[in-house]
Amino acid sequence: MNAGRRIGFGGPLLSPAEGVAGAAEARARGGAAAAACVSAAAGTAAGGGPGSGAGSGGRGPLSLSRASLMSLAAKAPLSLEILRPLKDLTSFRIGGPAALFARPRDLGELAAALAFARAEGIPHFILGGGANVLFDDQGLSGLVIRLSGKFRETRILDGDPASGEGAGRIHAGAGARLADVAALARRCGRIGFAALKGIPGTVGGALVMNAGAYGTEIGDRAAAVEILGREGGPGPQEGAPASGLAGAARVPRRRIRFFARGSDLEGRGTVLGAELLLGEEAPAEEILRAERETLLARRARLPQEPSAGSFFRNPEGQAAGRLIEECGLKGERVGLAQVSPRHANVIVNLGGATSADVRALADKVRGEVARLRGIELVPEVRVVSCRGEVLP
Numbered sequence: 001m002n003a004g005r006r007i008g009f010g011g012p013l014l015s016p017a018e019g020v021a022g023a024a025e026a027r028a029r030g031g032a033a034a035a036a037c038v039s040a041a042a043g044t045a046a047g048g049g050p051g052s053g054a055g056s057g058g059r060g061p062l063s064l065s066r067a068s069l070m071s072l073a074a075k076a077p078l079s080l081e082i083l084r085p086l087k088d089l090t091s092f093r094i095g096g097p098a099a100l101f102a103r104p105r106d107l108g109e110l111a112a113a114l115a116f117a118r119a120e121g122i123p124h125f126i127l128g129g130g131a132n133v134l135f136d137d138q139g140l141s142g143l144v145i146r147l148s149g150k151f152r153e154t155r156i157l158d159g160d161p162a163s164g165e166g167a168g169r170i171h172a173g174a175g176a177r178l179a180d181v182a183a184l185a186r187r188c189g190r191i192g193f194a195a196l197k198g199i200p201g202t203v204g205g206a207l208v209m210n211a212g213a214y215g216t217e218i219g220d221r222a223a224a225v226e227i228l229g230r231e232g233g234p235g236p237q238e239g240a241p242a243s244g245l246a247g248a249a250r251v252p253r254r255r256i257r258f259f260a261r262g263s264d265l266e267g268r269g270t271v272l273g274a275e276l277l278l279g280e281e282a283p284a285e286e287i288l289r290a291e292r293e294t295l296l297a298r299r300a301r302l303p304q305e306p307s308a309g310s311f312f313r314n315p316e317g318q319a320a321g322r323l324i325e326e327c328g329l330k331g332e333r334v335g336l337a338q339v340s341p342r343h344a345n346v347i348v349n350l351g352g353a354t355s356a357d358v359r360a361l362a363d364k365v366r367g368e369v370a371r372l373r374g375i376e377l378v379p380e381v382r383v384v385s386c387r388g389e390v391l392p
């Protein structure tokens with residue numbers, strides 16, 4: 001392993017090993033910006049959070065200026081942007097800059113990006129559509145990777161590839177939008193994605209989060225998922241992926257645990273793509289009607305302000321939104337973050353909310369629901385520390 005390298009934005013950061021005790025010291029010596037970052041990392045180290053679905057292995061410590069980030073980027077085997085604002089890449093419109101940002105177009109570029117991060121000892125985070133993440137105000141002191149190019153493609157695996165007739169199975173790259181899959185399913189005369197219409201984000205993010213609505217979850221539609229192991233290598237081989245991507249593992253559905261708004265794909269590596277089943281055949285008008293009904297229902301329910309959708313998972317047998325509402329928290333605010341008056345399980349950005357605002361509000365909601373109802377709410381939104389770790 002390399003000597004630890006730490007990327008910071010104007011102040012020294014701590015490695016997890018330095019722990020919570022070091023946070024106070026860092027606040028004193030590094031200023032508020034660094035301290036916020038430190039406390040997030042220290043919290044994770046102490047709390048043993050679930051870890052990023054994409055994995056983060058960076059250890060730290062080096063504070064890098066723009067110039068040194070540029071020279072680090074110049075060493076990379078693919079084109080990297082520096083200091084890319086994460087707020088522009090998320091539905092919440094919140095988050096500081098990513099030190100480094102890559103958009104690999106194929107498996108070779110992705111493997112090169114991961115190998116580069118590993119060799120430099122910096123954390124990485126795989127970002128999908130950014131519809132379910134809350135980044136830190138300090139940004140992410142590592143490499144953020146968003147799949148592009150070939151990873152955005154969809155293709156019919158059976159039936160007529162041109163018209164879609166008779167097709168019931170497709171391959172979708174992890175970077176393809178869920179909306180593109182829904183459109184392709186409709187073109188193939190299948191109704192299986194109509195209930196997912198309108199869910200923002202990519203196929204990769206949807207699989208990791210087991211995105212769903214109105215009784216349909218993407219996990220039920222997955223025949224197999226292709227993964228690149230955490231270390232950038234092939235991972236446990238389960239068979240050749242339909243994409244033909246060398247070095248990737250094709251994991252059949254039976255080897256994946258999907259649960260309500262989550263899956264054990266989180267932490268297993270980078271999702272590259274999936275074979276998806278398009279569901280039952282149906283007449284075009286019926287599919288269109290089902291899609292329209294879904295969209296109308298969503299529009300009536302969901303707030304218009306920037307958000308990441310439902311903030312908390314529903315506890316067993318309960319609706320998080322109802323619990324929050326019953327605790328009198330609808331409309332509650334911290335700074336410019338608000339519990340939506342329209343849907344109590346959605347925290348909205350009223351314009352200029354910080355990550356700290358949202359987290360303080362979420363803590364308040366969790367605290368009140370625990371105090372008044374004895375129920376511990378668990379975030380569905382992936383709250384990401386400045387070191388790329390998903391916080392509990």
Ligand SMILES: Cc1cc2nc3c(=O)[nH]c(=O)nc-3n(C[C@H](O)[C@H](O)[C@H](O)COP(=O)(O)OP(=O)(O)OC[C@H]3O[C@@H](n4cnc5c(N)ncnc54)[C@H](O)[C@@H]3O)c2cc1C
Binds near residue numbers: 127128382
């Ligand atoms: C207005 C609104 C409405 C919403 N409605 C719904 C809804 O009805 N139902 C629902 O389930 N969700 C809903 N969501 C949440 C969100 O759309 C889903 O969770 C979606 O699946 C997230 O996909 P994404 O590509 O944006 O993932 P991101 O938010 O980018 O990432 C989510 C997690 O997946 C990981 N990840 C992403 N891509 C990969 C990959 N290729 N490999 C490994 N890990 C990866 C990330 O590291 C992160 O941990 C809503 C969000 C918004 C903003």
